[in-house]
Amino acid sequence: MTVRVLVADDHAAIRAGLRALLEEADIEVVGEAADGAAAVRNARALRPDVVLMDVRMPGTDGIDATRTIVAEALAEVLVLTTFDLDEYVFGAVRAGAAGFLLKSATAGALHAAVHAVARGEGALAPEVTRRLLDAFATTAQPGESDPVLAKLTEREREVLAGLGRGRSNADLAGELGISESTAKTHVSRVLGKLGVSSRMEAAVLARHAAPD
Numbered sequence: 001m002t003v004r005v006l007v008a009d010d011h012a013a014i015r016a017g018l019r020a021l022l023e024e025a026d027i028e029v030v031g032e033a034a035d036g037a038a039a040v041r042n043a044r045a046l047r048p049d050v051v052l053m054d055v056r057m058p059g060t061d062g063i064d065a066t067r068t069i070v071a072e073a074l075a076e077v078l079v080l081t082t083f084d085l086d087e088y089v090f091g092a093v094r095a096g097a098a099g100f101l102l103k104s105a106t107a108g109a110l111h112a113a114v115h116a117v118a119r120g121e122g123a124l125a126p127e128v129t130r131r132l133l134d135a136f137a138t139t140a141q142p143g144e145s146d147p148v149l150a151k152l153t154e155r156e157r158e159v160l161a162g163l164g165r166g167r168s169n170a171d172l173a174g175e176l177g178i179s180e181s182t183a184k185t186h187v188s189r190v191l192g193k194l195g196v197s198s199r200m201e202a203a204v205l206a207r208h209a210a211p212d
Contacts, residue, residue, distance in 0.1 A: 010034050054080050124203075159190050
């Protein structure tokens with residue numbers, strides 16, 4: 001399946017570089033945007049599979065743009081971030097981003113992340129995951145998620161635990177002895193019951209709720 005991508009970054013040179021890297025892997029770049037407002041407009045018009053979203057842009061930033069794109073179900077969002085912008089990464093989690101990639105990532109990592117997000121599986125740079133977990137650990141109150149987790153069935157708890165370990169739908173299907181489509185359905189139900197927008201936010205909740 002050819003993945004259709006919209007590239008949003010306020011630097012023309014970076015957009016050009018990302019386009020070249022993506023097209024090397026037969027990923028179709030259907031449009032570009034220099035700010036968050038343009039990213040939302042283009043996502044509405046072009047309906048890409050994935051928006052590759054910079055976080056800091058003039059006017060409407062990447063977090064607000066992500067929130068709108070996710071809320072309107074226009075596309076999955078893969079956020080591009082730098083290692084030292086924790087507050088932006090944390091905000092993008094809450095906005096519903098499906099994945100996070102460092103701008104220093106290799107071409108292979110970029111290609112893999114775009115395909116993973118397009119499949120609905122998410123993609124996480126290890127460094128970003130660590131810092132997100134640290135952020136949740138310092139802002140969440142002990143046991144605050146327990147009443148929410150209590151809504152889950154035993155199978156849904158198993159799925160949530162798998163998300164906490166970074167498992168894809170295919171991985172979950174293999175581990176639980178179910179079909180991939182059933183795993184995807186369970187993931188959707190878990191996200192709905194937890195009231196979160198992305199696999200990443202569910203994964204962080206799972207890690208935070210897990211006993212030490």
